[in-house]
Amino acid sequence: MTTPTAPRLGTALARLLVLAAALLGVLLAGAAPASAHAALTGSDPQDGAVVATAPKEVGLTFSEQVAMSPDSIRVLDPSGRRADTGEIIDLCSGAVVKYGVALRAGLPDGTYTVAWQTVSADSHPIAGAFTFSIGAPSATSVALPEQAAGGGVVGALYGIARYLSYAGFAVLVGGGAFVLLCWPRGAGVRPVQQTVVRGWLTLTGATLVMLLLRGPYTGSGKLADVFDLDGLQAVLQTKTGAALTSRLLLLGAAALFVAVLFGAYARRTDPKERKDLAFGLGLGGTVVAAGIAGTWALAEHASTGIQPGIAMPVDILHLLAVATWLGGLTTLLVALYRAPSVERAAVERFSRVAFVSVAVLVATGIYQSWRQVGSWSALTGTRYGQLLLVKIGLMAVLVGIAWISRRWTRRLAERAPTLPEPESGSEAEGAEKDLEDEGLENEGLADEAPDDEDAGDDRPADADADGEDAPEEIDPERAAQLARQRAAVATARRKKARDADPERTGLRRSVLTEAAVAVVLLAVTTVLTSTEPGRTEEEAARTGGTTAGSTAVPDRPVDFRLPFDTGGVDGKGVVRLSLDPGRTGANALHLFVERPNGKPLDVPEIKVNLTLEEKGVGPLPVAPDRIQTGHWSASGVQLPLPGEWRIQVTVRTSEIDQTTIEKNVKIG
Template sequence: MTSMIVDRRRVCRAIATLAGLFVGFLAVLLGPAAPASAHAVLVNSDPGNGTIVPDAPNKITLNFSESVQLLSGKIQVLAPDGSRADQGDPTADGGTVTIPLRSGGGRGTYLLSYRVISADSHPVAGSLTYSVGAASATPTGTIDDTTVDPVVRALIPVGKYLGYAGLVLLVGPVLVLALLWPHRLSRRGPGRVVWTGVGLVIGSTLLAIWLQAPYSTGSGLFDVRVGDLRDVIGSTFGAIMLVRLGVICASALLLRPMLRGTGADSKTDLALLGVLGVAAIATWPLTGHPTASPVAGVSVVVDAIHVAAMAVWLGGLVMLVGFLLRQADQRELGAILPIWSRWAATAVAALIVAGVIQALIEVASLDGLFNTTYGRLILTKVGLVAIVLGVAWYSRRLVKSKAAEESPRGLRRVVWAELAVTAVVIGVTSALVQIAPPRSSEASQTAAASTTVTKTLTDKKMALQIDIFPAAVGNNSIHLYAYTPDNKPLTVVEWSATAALPSKGIEPIEIPLLRITDFHAVGDIALPAAGEWTFKVTARISDIDQSTLSTTATIN
């Protein structure tokens, strides 16, 4: 009868843990509404999107909000007749991408489409148009497909979840075996846990390398070509994944004697394992949001501390509930539990401090915290962690009261509860690393506000194009181009222009203009307020002929 009760309790505990893991997976799969969200933003381009330039440029420059890497064959420029206008390979320098163009491009509208990889390993795709001389029909045929195969989209966060789980089963148990494990107890069970952790980390890393190929190119899970994998391995992401594999394999060689109990006292091996552990943990932030943070050095260190604290705390709990509370006697628990309690308190404190710092960097505002998916997941994670901390506080009380040493069963139930909730926390974390932080949204809004406004005005004598950049309060550049009614450059003898904001009582302000070519003039003006501004331009084309044209433009 007693054995049946014990077996029933074990089944209940197993079900509770599996339920926690299942909910964690649901948080991974259902939490991110759009895991393919781009984290880098196109801030501006030269020529600007939708602008008309007098002469065909010899290159196009794209400026992103963070560093990007190029994908082979994923940038193209189409001429008005549908032919390729780009020539040679584009280059990337930080967040600036330069695309060389063939000379002698014809008049009309050009289409640029691109797909690149942002610093945090997410694809960024889009398109823009510009016209030479005059606008025409936009050529068809783009490669800016932002979709991601749904199977790939689902597997990426699952792979991350398995990687975090493997780290937990590797780091915490090894630390406990090295420093707290009683010599009389067998290491066979903990050894299986550690090897499971090694397998999960290696498997998730190989899966991440494979998935990055279709994720980057937008292809299907099994449509990966050798060249795609070569591009992934040759990227920063691939290099970091290879380092992780190498570090884990080297650690596995050092772990074999420890797990057999033949090399547990080797201080050299423990020191090497410590170095390799730090190197392995560092690979997690180096492939995520911290690398693209405004303070990347701080973010990488803080995130590494966050991951390490999580692995030590949860891995130690696994060892505690799985082995020590069942196998260690009262004397051994009396020595182990106070030490573990201090470790757990330190790990939790580091976890909270690092998490708060990272959230402040990524979220940056209350609006981003409450009105973005990323911010709401942060709040969800905080709520779950608060529950775990409450359970951890209770377990610490049990340790201090010595009740856990005399009757470990109560502490085991508490630790099982901690592990079930933290399984969900890991799921939320896996979702967070796939979602664009609020600072990316802010960069996108800034880019949208900092655009060139182009207006084309016509009368019987001319067609006048006005470009206003960045169309925002403060200093603005004004470009004026004059064309004949049949879109040929028109010589202007004298230019004059004013800007006014009647709705706020701002009278016309004269814009100083400099004549650049026969049909092109440029000027600068400081616009003091936002609103619907009126721009009036007078162009004298002879001693007796001139045209005065006006338009309105929204200044943000």
């Protein structure tokens, strides 16, 4: 049987990283950059309204609490100049979240643009714009930025930093838990140490990047503003800034934990002292890990919406379970490939720990899904619900692969070990570390070593390469070289025996597959945490609000006129269409066909098609009934989703003369 080698490990890990980067890029590119928890549910004046006199202020109503700054609401006149005073007015009352901005006196007639940008309570930026007119509508020269809040290069970098922070947290917490709970001897194994330390470095670096990018991410969107110290100071005063700063402080405590785990604990030989130190590390490590997980729970989805007092502890448990499972899986993968040996008992213990972690993960995940989705329709009809279904599918695949890994683990347990495991702190283990420090390849040394059974015995250190007695005083450097060679031979033999074990080979392959799926799962989870929950998206649609980044359109009847010309005799006229109440759900449709002089025109046939291109809905045909001359009507016209609908009206004035006219209108 062919066994995995170091080059194959490198290839496998490289493919894993490429897969992670590719999938993360696709997910981040497909995610709406301004997805958030809050939504604009109303405005005063309403979008498209025409008021007789200039209002004293413009008010915006949101579904949840938001953070406002002096530039959060801007009112621009038809020429693009600021028409507001920049003074944000708190109009909140009870459960109503409403803010406004005062307008200047003496504003002329025309169309005014209201552009707003703020940050929702779960840390995500939201933005939008709408118009209203004073006196009568007019042309406007206002050009709003095409890039949505939280998008562009800054948004992509921030999303990558979020992913790396989750990955670093999982490796740091899961690696430490794997050593303490499953493989205490792993505290002295160099590859395991490097893995956990890299997890700490990744989480720390990603947190610093998020802190620096936070200002431009929620504000200008310009990468150069990373170096704006005033913006950084403003970020530190926000809830998210406080959470990121707290995370950095807790990472200082985590660094002390890592230093003790791989220092004093790894060197401790007395069983009682080692047990006491392990208890202290376990207790302190759990507190620090829970604190770091709490920085996510306090600043994101768990802190808003329904039942935040229950949701935040559940979210912390969820994150700890994910980290223990996936981080432990990563550490086990490294140990199976790079460590000289891993005890079968350690693999069995991790299997039990992983089972408990998955049980906690499922229980907390069910609660979170109910809280964030809320209905079966939101599970399939919203982006959050669709991503959640993908995550559930990946979890099912991961559990299936884990079941295969457990079977390989049981097979390992059924076989008695063929080689003794080296004790912690032994001379051979110290020699192995020396070899790793010098970058020597164990396999190469093993090939150069003799194949006889005496190659790894305890020959005197003063024997030369030919087996003859050396002088009484041997060169210390040569003696050290011989000692390293003997240790390398012993290590190579153990590795050869390990790689020849089919059960261990099967376990390594199944764990590698688990890790690959876990990378994909973590990418989906990262996008899910920055996507508007399905519950709030449906609630915003029902109340006539919009999701972040969209223009607010209140519910009101849709009325417009469309001129037509079929080209035949008596083929010119106007279709006046009315859609009431002009929102998602059932609507009443009325069409009035008039001649150019305004009198009713009787036509043989009129048809209507409704299409929502952005959601791939339609065309939905509507066949109105003739009520009287020039009046056609249809009841119960269903508009299932909000958005910009294209309404096409086909008018036939004779057997051969007909035309189709259309108009786009925003619904819900």
